[in-house]
Amino acid sequence: MNGLFLQALQALGFKARALLARVHLTGTPSGRGHQLELVHIDGRNWLADVGFGGNSPRMPIPMELDCPVTMDGQTIRLTDRRHFGTMLQALEDGEWKDLYSFDLGHVFPADIAYGNHYTSTHPDTFFTFSRVGACPLPGGGMTLLDRTLKINTNGREEVQMLPDSPAYLDALKTHFGIEIDASYDDLRPLPPDNDEDRP
Numbered sequence: 001m002n003g004l005f006l007q008a009l010q011a012l013g014f015k016a017r018a019l020l021a022r023v024h025l026t027g028t029p030s031g032r033g034h035q036l037e038l039v040h041i042d043g044r045n046w047l048a049d050v051g052f053g054g055n056s057p058r059m060p061i062p063m064e065l066d067c068p069v070t071m072d073g074q075t076i077r078l079t080d081r082r083h084f085g086t087m088l089q090a091l092e093d094g095e096w097k098d099l100y101s102f103d104l105g106h107v108f109p110a111d112i113a114y115g116n117h118y119t120s121t122h123p124d125t126f127f128t129f130s131r132v133g134a135c136p137l138p139g140g141g142m143t144l145l146d147r148t149l150k151i152n153t154n155g156r157e158e159v160q161m162l163p164d165s166p167a168y169l170d171a172l173k174t175h176f177g178i179e180i181d182a183s184y185d186d187l188r189p190l191p192p193d194n195d196e197d198r199p
Contacts, residue, residue, distance in 0.1 A: 001051035002035040003112065009048070015040040016048075020111055021102035022084065029084065033115035034100055035107075038063070047078075047088075053134035054143040054152075055090055055099050073139050073154065131190070133176050142175055146190050149175065164190060 002018070009016040016039040020032035036049040045063035049056050058071040061078070068077040068091070075091040076099075085103035089096040119125045126132065133144035140152035149160040149171070162171045166184040173179050180187075 002037060002049065005048070005050045006035075006037050009037060009039060018107045018112060019047075019102050019104065020107050020115060021088075021100035023100045024087070024098035029101065031115065031118065032102075032111070033119045035112060035115070036100075036102065038104065052099065053132065054141050056134070056136070057088075058136055072136070133172070133178070135176050144176070151175075 006016055006018055016037050019036050019038050021034040021036060022029040022032055023034050024030075034052065036047060036052075039046045039048050039060060046060040047057070047063055048060045055074075057069075057076055058074055061069050061076065063078070065078050065080055065086070068075055077089055077091075077096070079087050079089060079096075081087040081098075081101055084101035087101045088099045090099055091097075119127055122128065131144065131146050133142075135142045137151070137153060139154040142152070143150050144162075147162040147164060147168070149162055151158045151160070162168050169180055169184055
């Protein structure tokens with residue numbers, strides 16, 4: 001998603017380039033597999049990211065350390081994390097949670113290809129064994145993990161279990177605007193109902 005977004009920014013005339021980040025959500029940093037964009041406007045650098053699920057910043061954020069930004073109910077900041085470079089954090093329940101770290105080194109197309117290949121094919125990566133989705137909403141957002149749909153609005157969370165049937169496709173269309181040109185039986189089977197036990 002961020003690769004397509006970068007192409008759009010550049011086509012519109014923005015001075016933008018890719019950065020690669022390590023994801024820290026589990027507490028153990030990943031390899032540099034998450035892409036985001038550095039955008040230069042009128043002498044100032046901004047970070048833009050449209051592909052980090054429910055934690056994606058709702059709008060570009062200035063490349064300034066220790067200056068919390070609140071947008072649409074989400075508070076995030078950038079802070080220095082020594083050998084990890086710059087860390088993006090989100091404020092959750094009064095504590096700062098590490099999301100991902102990055103540096104400003106040049107990113108080559110081959111670097112992106114390496115990260116994309118790993119996240120698309122390695123059996124340990126989230127995207128090879130889960131169905132995931134995310135969509136921002138005013139005051140919150142929606143996330144999908146296999147059959148578990150969570151809708152957060154103004155600090156309230158609603159959890160729904162989507163059916164393991166063709167009605168799942170109807171739910172994708174209703175909640176995310178996703179229409180799949182396939183039958184439900186053509187999709188990879190979902191794992192047993194133990195979403196909370198999996199990484």
